[in-house]
Amino acid sequence: MLLSGLLAFMLGSITAAAELLSKYRDEPWKALITRGAIVYLFINGLISMFAYVVVIYFKIIVDSLQASLVSGTGAMAILRSKLFVYASGSGKEYSIGPDIVINVFMKAISGQIDRERAFKRQKLIICHMADLEDGDFDSLVKFFDTVIPSFQGIDKDDIANHNDMVKNLIKDNELPNKLKIFKFGYLFVTLVGEDNFVFSMKNFKDYYAHHLKSTP
DSSP states (O other): OHHHHHHHHHHHHHHHHHHHHHHOOSSHHHHHTSHHHHHHHHHHHHHHHHHHHHHHHTTSSOOHHHHHHHHHHHHHHHHTOOSEEEEOTTSOEEEESTHHHHHHHHHHHHHHHHHHHHHHHHHHHHHHHTTOOGGGHHHHHHHHHTTGGGOSSSOHHHHHHHHHHHHHHHHOSSSOHHHHHHHHHHHHHHHHOHHHHHHHHHHHHHHIIIIITTOO
């Protein structure tokens, strides 16, 4: 029974990890080792283990392995369910059910993970892009556009979405070019990850120093 309970805990944690991996696309594995993520995985695991104990105790499922699989993969889905939806006079809908408490709690943890990742991303962008000048924006966009074909597994929809956001950034006449550079950096690092961003920035600065600066 102990091993089956641990299996339920592990499956619950893995299910939560898959959710985080799909959300933080730039460095999904780094997101998993943040403090917020560890708490998130642990709580999901505990909920799945608790569900396993309930299932076994009330003999909802007799087979311990089957109970582990059901509890590990389905506990959070049940707890996030809505018993019914209440519509207020203003037309706003409020869900009534266990998901009220669970969603508030999980949203707080997810927000903590997001803040930790945002802090590291800001440090990365400032560290590698603060020395760029306003006039570097167009060259930066063109150079980084040549980097994208080096990837073979990036989803076409992700590339299309990235290109659309870059086009909108280029058209934004109110945002100074210096800030456009920073914003472009966030878009690019989301698409390719931190290591590729750092390497691409190094290549851009080398290319810029040896080619563009020397062009009359």
